[in-house]
Amino acid sequence: MVTLDEVFELLKDQRRRYVLYCLYEKDGPVAVSELVEKIETWEDDPPGTDEDIDRFEKIALDLKHVHLPKSAEVEFIQYDKEQGVIQAQGSPEEFDAVLTIAMIIEEPEEADET
Template structure:
Protein backbone atom coordinates (compact mmCIF):
# COMPACT_ATOMS: atom_id res chain seq x y z
CA UNK A 1 0.00 0.00 0.00
CA UNK A 2 1.33 3.41 -0.97
CA UNK A 3 0.95 6.30 1.45
CA UNK A 4 -1.84 8.67 0.50
CA UNK A 5 0.51 11.62 1.09
CA UNK A 6 2.83 10.22 -1.59
CA UNK A 7 0.04 10.02 -4.16
CA UNK A 8 -1.21 13.53 -3.35
CA UNK A 9 2.34 14.90 -3.56
CA UNK A 10 2.73 13.31 -7.00
CA UNK A 11 -0.53 14.89 -8.17
CA UNK A 12 0.09 18.31 -6.60
CA UNK A 13 1.82 19.94 -9.59
CA UNK A 14 0.06 20.39 -12.95
CA UNK A 15 3.02 19.40 -15.14
CA UNK A 16 3.73 16.37 -13.00
CA UNK A 17 0.05 15.36 -13.27
CA UNK A 18 0.18 15.69 -17.06
CA UNK A 19 3.33 13.55 -17.09
CA UNK A 20 1.66 10.93 -14.90
CA UNK A 21 -1.49 10.89 -17.06
CA UNK A 22 0.63 10.32 -20.15
CA UNK A 23 2.80 7.65 -18.55
CA UNK A 24 -0.20 5.91 -17.07
CA UNK A 25 -1.58 5.27 -20.57
CA UNK A 26 1.65 3.78 -21.92
CA UNK A 27 2.99 0.26 -21.72
CA UNK A 28 6.71 0.40 -21.15
CA UNK A 29 9.26 3.17 -21.03
CA UNK A 30 8.72 6.58 -22.61
CA UNK A 31 11.47 8.99 -23.61
CA UNK A 32 11.64 12.27 -21.74
CA UNK A 33 11.46 14.04 -25.11
CA UNK A 34 8.16 12.31 -25.95
CA UNK A 35 6.82 13.20 -22.51
CA UNK A 36 7.81 16.86 -22.93
CA UNK A 37 6.08 17.00 -26.32
CA UNK A 38 2.86 15.63 -24.80
CA UNK A 39 2.93 18.11 -21.92
CA UNK A 40 3.69 20.99 -24.28
CA UNK A 41 0.69 20.01 -26.41
CA UNK A 42 -1.63 19.87 -23.37
CA UNK A 43 -0.40 23.27 -22.20
CA UNK A 44 -0.58 24.86 -25.64
CA UNK A 45 -2.67 28.03 -25.62
CA UNK A 46 -2.85 29.60 -29.10
CA UNK A 47 -3.90 32.95 -27.59
CA UNK A 48 -0.64 33.25 -25.68
CA UNK A 49 1.91 31.46 -27.86
CA UNK A 50 5.47 31.67 -26.68
CA UNK A 51 8.51 30.64 -28.60
CA UNK A 52 7.89 26.90 -28.97
CA UNK A 53 11.57 26.03 -28.49
CA UNK A 54 11.71 28.15 -25.33
CA UNK A 55 8.61 26.44 -23.91
CA UNK A 56 9.92 22.99 -24.84
CA UNK A 57 13.24 23.66 -23.10
CA UNK A 58 11.52 25.09 -20.01
CA UNK A 59 9.38 21.95 -19.66
CA UNK A 60 12.40 19.71 -20.32
CA UNK A 61 14.50 21.37 -17.62
CA UNK A 62 11.66 21.36 -15.10
CA UNK A 63 10.92 17.68 -15.71
CA UNK A 64 14.55 16.54 -15.62
CA UNK A 65 15.51 18.52 -12.53
CA UNK A 66 12.33 18.55 -10.47
CA UNK A 67 9.39 16.37 -11.45
CA UNK A 68 10.97 13.16 -12.73
CA UNK A 69 13.44 12.75 -9.85
CA UNK A 70 10.68 13.52 -7.34
CA UNK A 71 8.28 11.11 -9.06
CA UNK A 72 10.85 8.33 -9.13
CA UNK A 73 10.95 8.37 -5.34
CA UNK A 74 7.75 6.31 -5.59
CA UNK A 75 8.77 2.67 -6.01
CA UNK A 76 6.43 2.14 -8.96
CA UNK A 77 7.88 4.94 -11.11
CA UNK A 78 11.21 4.15 -12.76
CA UNK A 79 13.28 6.99 -14.18
CA UNK A 80 16.63 6.43 -15.87
CA UNK A 81 18.18 9.89 -16.37
CA UNK A 82 21.15 8.45 -18.28
CA UNK A 83 18.94 6.89 -20.94
CA UNK A 84 16.23 9.56 -20.68
CA UNK A 85 13.47 7.01 -20.06
CA UNK A 86 10.64 6.86 -17.55
CA UNK A 87 7.77 4.47 -16.90
CA UNK A 88 5.10 3.52 -14.41
CA UNK A 89 5.16 -0.16 -13.53
CA UNK A 90 3.20 -2.07 -10.90
CA UNK A 91 1.35 0.95 -9.58
CA UNK A 92 -0.82 0.34 -6.50
CA UNK A 93 -4.61 0.51 -6.64
CA UNK A 94 -4.69 3.71 -4.56
CA UNK A 95 -2.56 5.48 -7.14
CA UNK A 96 -4.56 4.08 -10.05
CA UNK A 97 -7.85 5.25 -8.53
CA UNK A 98 -6.65 8.77 -7.72
CA UNK A 99 -4.94 9.31 -11.09
CA UNK A 100 -8.11 8.20 -12.86
CA UNK A 101 -10.30 10.54 -10.81
CA UNK A 102 -7.88 13.48 -11.18
CA UNK A 103 -7.71 12.99 -14.93
CA UNK A 104 -11.50 12.85 -15.25
CA UNK A 105 -11.80 16.09 -13.31
CA UNK A 106 -9.01 17.87 -15.17
CA UNK A 107 -9.63 16.37 -18.64
CA UNK A 108 -6.45 17.48 -20.40
CA UNK A 109 -6.79 17.35 -24.18
CA UNK A 110 -4.87 14.63 -25.87
Protein backbone atom coordinates (compact mmCIF):
# COMPACT_ATOMS: atom_id res chain seq x y z
CA MET A 1 0.00 0.00 0.00
CA VAL A 2 1.30 3.43 -0.91
CA THR A 3 1.63 5.86 1.98
CA LEU A 4 0.44 9.45 1.96
CA ASP A 5 4.07 10.59 2.18
CA GLU A 6 4.88 8.58 -0.97
CA VAL A 7 1.91 10.12 -2.80
CA PHE A 8 2.99 13.63 -1.90
CA GLU A 9 6.61 12.87 -2.80
CA LEU A 10 5.46 11.71 -6.24
CA LEU A 11 3.34 14.82 -6.71
CA LYS A 12 5.96 17.23 -5.39
CA ASP A 13 7.57 17.96 -8.78
CA GLN A 14 5.63 19.41 -11.73
CA ARG A 15 7.30 17.24 -14.38
CA ARG A 16 6.67 14.12 -12.35
CA ARG A 17 3.02 15.15 -11.96
CA TYR A 18 2.82 15.55 -15.73
CA VAL A 19 4.19 12.03 -16.14
CA LEU A 20 1.57 10.74 -13.73
CA TYR A 21 -1.20 12.62 -15.54
CA CYS A 22 -0.17 10.98 -18.82
CA LEU A 23 -0.03 7.54 -17.22
CA TYR A 24 -3.42 8.07 -15.59
CA GLU A 25 -4.99 8.93 -18.94
CA LYS A 26 -3.39 6.08 -20.91
CA ASP A 27 -4.14 2.40 -20.72
CA GLY A 28 -0.90 0.45 -20.99
CA PRO A 29 2.72 1.41 -21.56
CA VAL A 30 3.65 4.94 -22.61
CA ALA A 31 6.85 5.67 -24.53
CA VAL A 32 9.26 8.11 -22.92
CA SER A 33 9.33 10.10 -26.17
CA GLU A 34 5.54 10.50 -25.99
CA LEU A 35 5.85 11.76 -22.41
CA VAL A 36 8.52 14.25 -23.43
CA GLU A 37 6.39 15.61 -26.25
CA LYS A 38 3.36 16.00 -23.98
CA ILE A 39 5.36 17.62 -21.18
CA GLU A 40 6.94 19.98 -23.68
CA THR A 41 3.46 21.23 -24.65
CA TRP A 42 2.34 21.55 -21.04
CA GLU A 43 5.30 23.56 -19.83
CA ASP A 44 5.21 27.34 -20.04
CA ASP A 45 8.01 27.83 -22.57
CA PRO A 46 6.69 28.89 -25.97
CA PRO A 47 7.17 26.20 -28.66
CA GLY A 48 8.78 26.81 -32.01
CA THR A 49 12.17 28.13 -30.99
CA ASP A 50 15.53 26.99 -32.29
CA GLU A 51 16.18 25.44 -28.90
CA ASP A 52 13.33 22.91 -29.20
CA ILE A 53 15.71 20.00 -29.78
CA ASP A 54 17.82 20.97 -26.77
CA ARG A 55 14.67 21.41 -24.71
CA PHE A 56 13.34 18.00 -25.81
CA GLU A 57 16.66 16.38 -24.86
CA LYS A 58 16.79 18.18 -21.50
CA ILE A 59 13.28 17.03 -20.63
CA ALA A 60 14.09 13.48 -21.78
CA LEU A 61 17.24 13.37 -19.65
CA ASP A 62 15.41 14.78 -16.64
CA LEU A 63 12.68 12.16 -16.99
CA LYS A 64 15.02 9.22 -17.59
CA HIS A 65 17.45 10.03 -14.78
CA VAL A 66 15.19 11.57 -12.14
CA HIS A 67 11.42 11.39 -12.50
CA LEU A 68 10.77 8.01 -14.08
CA PRO A 69 12.99 6.08 -11.63
CA LYS A 70 11.45 8.06 -8.75
CA SER A 71 7.93 7.29 -9.98
CA ALA A 72 8.78 3.60 -10.28
CA GLU A 73 9.61 3.42 -6.58
CA VAL A 74 5.93 2.68 -5.92
CA GLU A 75 4.69 -0.80 -6.74
CA PHE A 76 2.01 0.24 -9.23
CA ILE A 77 4.34 2.06 -11.64
CA GLN A 78 6.70 0.04 -13.82
CA TYR A 79 9.53 1.70 -15.75
CA ASP A 80 11.41 -0.33 -18.35
CA LYS A 81 14.60 1.58 -19.15
CA GLU A 82 15.58 -0.83 -21.91
CA GLN A 83 12.26 -0.52 -23.77
CA GLY A 84 11.89 3.18 -22.96
CA VAL A 85 8.36 2.78 -21.60
CA ILE A 86 6.55 3.36 -18.34
CA GLN A 87 3.09 2.33 -17.18
CA ALA A 88 0.82 2.50 -14.19
CA GLN A 89 -1.09 -0.63 -13.30
CA GLY A 90 -3.28 -1.33 -10.31
CA SER A 91 -2.94 2.05 -8.65
CA PRO A 92 -4.79 2.37 -5.35
CA GLU A 93 -8.10 4.25 -5.40
CA GLU A 94 -6.71 6.71 -2.85
CA PHE A 95 -3.83 7.59 -5.17
CA ASP A 96 -6.19 7.98 -8.12
CA ALA A 97 -8.36 10.35 -6.07
CA VAL A 98 -5.45 12.57 -5.06
CA LEU A 99 -4.04 12.55 -8.61
CA THR A 100 -7.44 13.50 -10.04
CA ILE A 101 -7.68 16.42 -7.64
CA ALA A 102 -4.16 17.54 -8.60
CA MET A 103 -5.11 17.40 -12.30
CA ILE A 104 -8.22 19.48 -11.67
CA ILE A 105 -6.26 22.07 -9.71
CA GLU A 106 -3.33 22.24 -12.12
CA GLU A 107 -5.32 21.87 -15.37
CA PRO A 108 -2.43 21.16 -17.75
CA GLU A 109 -3.21 22.38 -21.25
CA GLU A 110 -4.50 19.75 -23.66
CA ALA A 111 -4.78 17.16 -20.87
CA ASP A 112 -8.03 15.91 -22.31
CA GLU A 113 -6.49 15.31 -25.76
CA THR A 114 -4.17 12.45 -24.72
